[in-house]
Amino acid sequence: MLKPGTSTVVAASNTGDSLRRRLRLGERFIEGWIFLAGLFAIIVLVGIIAVLIKEGLPIFAHSSPWQFLFGTKWYPVSEPPTFGILPFFVSTLMITLIATAAAVPIGVACAAYLAEVAPPRIRETVKPVIELLAGIPSVMMGFIGLILLSPLVQSIFHLNTGLCGLTAAIMLSLMSLPIIVSVSEDALHAVPKEFKEASYALGATKWETIRHVCIPAALSGIAAAIMLGVGRAIGETMTVLMVAGGALAVPLSPTDPMTTMTAAIASGIGNAVRGGLQYQALFAVGLILFVMTLAVNLIAGRVLERQKRKFAR
């Protein structure tokens, strides 16, 4: 009479086992997908590099890297076409430099104010407002630059057109502010309290403490913030496409109309024949752009990492 009972127990534990095994299999399946998803960021980044190299490098069969990088003539549709990207490169450099030079003092001062000086209520009001700035679409900033700022720049500097590098740089300085402010502020926050207390104990005022203790201690973080701002300015597309003027010559002054690397891609790729020379040339411009921003971001990331370790307790 005992036998059937035993067999039931065995059967039950058998189904339990197989159920568990099936569950386990299902979990393995899900966990496999999760692992794949985890790799996705790498896949996309490698995909971008692969695409840029595959579509962009063939241009160097047509024009040598020297001609391509230092040529001053971009005539993609003339016969024979010439592809020199120096005008774009110089424009990008010029606009980025001016934008960063304008944004850094304001951004760092703002970060210092928010981190060390501002009463909590002002801090809690201003921070979301600056975050809001990061949320305004770049096409919107381009529109504002086009409608409001360019007439102003034109009349102040007595130019033929207000659509020039300077206008673009002013808009870009605004757009790189949020990242400069937030990363610098984090860096200032990470400065250990003991540093400041020691400074106060020596009789330093708050401002002296900020200038001689906090900012030097957070300097590498602030440098990273500036680099991230630079990366932002280099890669910004719509604003410069709309307000930088679009001239194809090498700019000699910031008040010249110009075309940056990003704007050259955005305005040219629509008309480029797929796989044609112009198409390849624009992908090559994209490749250079990618390498520039990657370098800036890698260095910034490395610096931030080191800063974090410096004050890690």
Add this chain to the structure above:
Amino acid sequence: MDEGTTVSISIAFLIYAVASIAVVVLAVIKAKMTRRISERTAFIFLGLATALAALPVLFIIVYTIINGAGAINWTFLTQAPAQAGKAGGILPVIIGTFCLMLGTLFFALPIGVMASIYLTEYARDNWLTRLINMAILNLAGVPSIVFGLFGLSVFVLAFHFGLSLLAASLTLACQALAMVITTSREAILAVPREYREGSLAIGVTKWQTVRHVVLPQALPGIITGAVLAISRAAGETAPILVTGAAFLLPSLPASPFDQFMALPYHLYTVAAHVPGMSRTTMWGVALVLLVVVLSFDVLAAIVRYRSRQRGLER
């Protein structure tokens, strides 16, 4: 532009220039002042710099509302554009943008959340994890037009999706991925370890713990990140410029393989390429774009605020 606006903007930029120079000067040379006064002066300039960083945003928003409000009426919001966007409304443009946001969310959210689960719950501290983290960090810094080139070459051409809603959504999803992963990872990391340990202690498997304990707790944070990410996607122009946005279409996209109209591209075209466009219409389009993008930002802020309140009560 009227005289008053010109003057006020000139003054703003004058202050901007003076303040930035003053901050540099103050930081570099030691002014011959008593320490108290120099501190006061320094703080005033720091405060001024802060105002300079914060005021332009408010100016842009208020100015857009004032100028755009005149264009907003029933016809503008419910009709299709006519006469190259000069007449009619922008309804299909708004719908196109919402389709794009949904498409982006559809691709970026599952992959982004799963990736952040991998990074927080499964990944060990090894070279692969460091590589993934580095990729995420750098993905966030890739210029939007480069994502456009990627999307054009891969989704439009190699996958034969053509210039389409699908190709543009996938491109924007790739771009949004970094943000979704970063924000969901933060939300998942914020779930206390005791919750996981409690669940594991009563014999629940790891995945079940993640699914039934960790994810529900992290949900508000994940939603905040997703909403922010699609709000950014809604404002992106460069990637959709090359992967499928069109200025004027006779009809709404009937399938994911059709081209579409979108607010940021529409604003770009009416502002930069249509001659004789009325200012009011341009500001109207700008206002609608700003409202769409910022309302999602505000929504994200509300979700975050409410979940924080709940956390405090607990």
